[in-house]
Amino acid sequence: MSARMANSSDANIGSACSHEYRVSCDTCRLSQICLPLALNGEDLDRLERIIQRSKPLQKNDLLYREGAPFESIYAVRSGAVKAFRTTGDGREQVTGFYFPGEILGMDGISSGAHASSARALETSAICAIPFDSLERLSAHLPGLQRHLFQLMSREITEDQLLITLLSKNAAEERVATLLLSIARRNARRHLSATQFRLPMSRIDIGNYLGLTVETISRVFSRLQKNGVLAVDNKEIHVLDNAALERAANLGT
Amino acid sequence: MSARMANSSDANIGSACSHEYRVSCDTCRLSQICLPLALNGEDLDRLERIIQRSKPLQKNDLLYREGAPFESIYAVRSGAVKAFRTTGDGREQVTGFYFPGEILGMDGISSGAHASSARALETSAICAIPFDSLERLSAHLPGLQRHLFQLMSREITEDQLLITLLSKNAAEERVATLLLSIARRNARRHLSATQFRLPMSRIDIGNYLGLTVETISRVFSRLQKNGVLAVDNKEIHVLDNAALERAANLGT
DNA sequence: GGCCGGCCATGACACAGATCAAGGCAGCGT
DNA sequence: ACGCTGCCTTGATCTGTGTCATGGCCGGCC
Structure with missing residues (x-):
């Protein structure tokens, strides 16, 4: 188990070997439901340039760990990921499942550290998007800024649906x-x-x-x-x- | 009850009579925990100019209603507010309580319509912040943009805490x-x-x-x-x- | 190929919290 | 002052889901 954890973690994603895994948003069939949704042409290029891809995560690999410094948000390209937080007594609470085209990791923005962990449920390809670059870019691209606000807002409304489900159903x-x-x-x-x-x-x-x-x-x-x-x-x-x-x- | 609802609603907030309720962020003793936190001097003035204040809500008045067009987010200046969504069968699920200095209404950003309703729990003064102005302003003020991202992210992590609480405790x-x-x-x-x-x-x-x-x-x-x-x-x-x-x- | 460990299914039983019922109290309108 | 209405408390009982126990299955590994 600890062996598995060792070869996982943030370090993988965003590491130097991205040339091996070159796929562009242009040719990604998820572009219409993923981050690029709001962009085109030159603007898309600028987003493209900050996105980091790395070798796929294997089943059970950690994408990021609760408490680790927040640097990027992540888009699922293939596979599936679960996000979870660990309660004080060591049990875990799964807070979401993420499928291709979906974005996760936004809960780390507020404190600068990830508020949850994320683990691959099967072999998964992930795009990492460094948040400080994204933030700078979005100040120049109103469409992107708005899209980010919307993504986070959607996460909020989905969490509220889960709250209702847990509370009433x-x-x-x-x-x-x-x-x-x-x-x-x-x-x-x-x-x-x-x-x-x-x-x-x-x-x-x-x-x-x-x-x-x-x-x-x-x-x-x-x-x-x-x-x-x-x-x-x-x-x-x-x-x-x-x-x-x-x-x-x-x-x- | 319907009489109460009639004199509530978005129309109150943001209406023309704001001169009556002039209070500035400068003098608001909540400024260090509220939106202005990230700003000072001239930047604060610019925020100040878009904020709308109106006469206090009475107990049980609606601040906004689920499904209504999303225009503003709201800061509680005094009193207390509950946010809730109505389930298909008419029951309600309270999703949060908001106290002075706290911001609500961000769940409306993603779809352009409020995903929940908000009701005053007691007589409450509220600042309305038109979101399109805020969005434009934040593209010029990186500190404000970041603060907004953080606010939304915090809402996400708090919802996740509630999810965990409901699920495990x-x-x-x-x-x-x-x-x-x-x-x-x-x-x-x-x-x-x-x-x-x-x-x-x-x-x-x-x-x-x-x-x-x-x-x-x-x-x-x-x-x-x-x-x-x-x-x-x-x-x-x-x-x-x-x-x-x-x-x-x-x-x- | 066979063993082992994790995952899944199903039954018997227990219990936390829901439901039902009754009564007290405070605030408000008449 | 009165009664009404909504809110709160407390007790008795019921029930959905947890807990515990058992066994089957599948997939990985020696």
């Missing part, structure tokens, strides 16, 4: 809501909204939703028994989307 | 954590951290913490019986701060 509603969220985000990337593989374990799902693994298991079984889903381990097939939405019962 | 831990948070914020304003009046009802507390009123009541009674607090309705006296921190058990 029963186990089945929480699970159904998460599945619908993943389905919707898949659709945004032109992937199937009805058939997909969950990159995270039941443990992570339970942790994120404030439930135990056993409860997650039971809910999956029940949804399967009722013909809403076909579940084969991490492989999910939504058989009756309307029923899933009914099960989510306003969770969004 | 028992009733007593949640209540103790909220009390400690309020105490800490009082201290920041040079008020007592051990004796204060809660501006919100038990109902709001329960709603915020994902618990029922009855449970809140029982926890207060228990903490009182154990000599941790003296509770007289909304008046709280922290008798044993160490015990309260133990009760919070890592919540903060």
Whole structure:
């Protein structure tokens, strides 16, 4: 375990070997849902020049660690990442799952140190965007500044949805809501909204939703028994989307 | 109730009569914890000129309503405000309490419409800061831009703390954590951290913490019986701060 | 190829907090 | 002054989910 941690960390990302992993925002098929969304032509070039890419993270590698100096925010290019914070007694609370085209790490801005950690759920390619450069750039590009404000605002509203979910909804509603969220985000990337593989374990799902693994298991079984889903381990097939939405019962 | 709503709303704030309520950031004793924190001299003047003040909100007045066009963020000058979102089935989820010197409304940036509503818990004076002006200003004042990013980032980390609290902590831990948070914020304003009046009802507390009123009541009674607090309705006296921190058990 | 460790499923039981019910109290409008 | 209404407290009971225990499965590693 400590061996794994050793070859992970911020040091990887943003290190010198970026020539090996040259991919440009131009040719990235995520550009329309990712940071470049607000930019074009020369402005995109300027963003491009500050973005750092590095060799892919392996499953379980840390992208950044709670308490580490905040330097960059990160865009997921492929794979999937979970963000989590460690509570005083050493347990962890998963605060979000991040899929390709999504940005994470913004919780570090306020204090200058990351307020959470992030770990790859599977082999993942990540773009690191040094925040001080981004900040300087955004002072000159109103569209970019606005986009950053919007990204952070969206993170806030999504956290508030999770707060509501945890505070008001029963186990089945929480699970159904998460599945619908993943389905919707898949659709945004032109992937199937009805058939997909969950990159995270039941443990992570339970942790994120404030439930135990056993409860997650039971809910999956029940949804399967009722013909809403076909579940084969991490492989999910939504058989009756309307029923899933009914099960989510306003969770969004 | 509808009468109350009618004389509330965004229209009040930002309306023409601001000459009546002239107070400047210069003389506001909150300036060191509020937006002006990052500014001085001429820059402060420029911020000053875009801030709008209006007549105080009365208890239960709405500051803004979920779905209304997003135009401003708001700073609490006096009183207290709760933010909440309404779930599909009409129940509400309180997402935060805001005290003097604190900023709310940033969840509206991402979609251009407020993602939550805000209501005065008692008579409250509020400064409205039109966001498009603020955005333009912050492109010229790097310190302000950074401060805005930090404010939003702080909102994110605080939401994540609440998520963790809801997901992992028992009733007593949640209540103790909220009390400690309020105490800490009082201290920041040079008020007592051990004796204060809660501006919100038990109902709001329960709603915020994902618990029922009855449970809140029982926890207060228990903490009182154990000599941790003296509770007289909304008046709280922290008798044993160490015990309260133990009760919070890592919540903060 | 077989063993081992992590993950997942399912059942029996326990418990924290929800729900239901009843009553007290304070503030407000008439 | 009165009664009304909303808020708070406390008790009795119920229930969804946690906890504990067991066993199966899959994938990695020797």
